[in-house]
């Protein structure tokens with residue numbers, strides 16, 4: 001990645017961080033969960049990775065609970081090494097969470113490792129082409145590249161509708177999303 005691209009990404013990240021923190025949308029997590037569940041009704045034999053919400057990220061807990069209640073296997077991401085793909089550990093409502101890298105809560109070491117069929121990603125911003133901007137660790141880009149090598153893996157961005165921008169700054173490593181779910185709509189990226 002060039003220095004110019006890195007600077008542009010950082011500028012967009014700062015602006016997106018401030019914008020997301022100012023969004024007010026009541027029950028957005030529950031509304032987005034309903035859109036997701038309406039679009040993907042038959043997931044019983046699948047494993048889905050969500051994220052445990054951090055700061056002003058759209059709340060995934062209504063969707064986690066609903067998927068668990070439907071019998072879908074849920075997982076959460078774990079940073080095991082910088083500059084490496086994420087690992088995933090199984091989550092149930094009984095799972096003990098503990099602080100991991102970057103102070104994100106992750107399932108305790110007793111939780112099984114799993115490989116997700118669906119990866120729901122957090123993001124600072126997204127665009128209509130399905131590009132996303134994260135915190136800059138490159139974790140989801142590396143993870144999706146690895147998961148998509150061979151098996152089918154569907155990436156779904158989960159965010160407030162107001163996080164959409166005209167164009168996310170991209171580099172050659174950026175992995176595109178297959179779907180974007182917000183409190184307002186579920187969009188398939190073509």
Ligand SMILES: Nc1nc2c(c(=O)[nH]1)N(C=O)[C@@H](CNc1ccc(C(=O)N[C@@H](CCC(=O)O)C(=O)O)cc1)CN2
Nearest residue numbers: 051052053054055056077079102104122135137139140
């Ligand atoms: N909820 C959540 N879980 C996640 C991610 C994420 O973005 N969100 N990750 C995505 O890769 C991985 C963890 N990696 C992370 C990398 C950087 C930062 C980070 O820079 N955080 C900011 C501010 C956080 C806030 O308050 O909103 C910081 O520490 O300054 C966080 C997580 C896996 N789990």
Ligand SMILES: Nc1ncnc2c1ncn2[C@@H]1O[C@H](COP(=O)(O)OP(=O)(O)OP(=O)(O)O)[C@@H](O)[C@H]1O
Nearest residue numbers: 001009133134135136137138139140141142145173
């Ligand atoms: N598959 C990959 N292989 C090698 N380097 C990568 C890969 N994916 C991303 N990177 C590098 O990781 C760094 C961070 O990438 P980027 O700024 O796109 O992160 P991000 O998408 O905002 O973060 P995240 O995916 O963690 O939410 C960049 O230097 C990028 O070139």
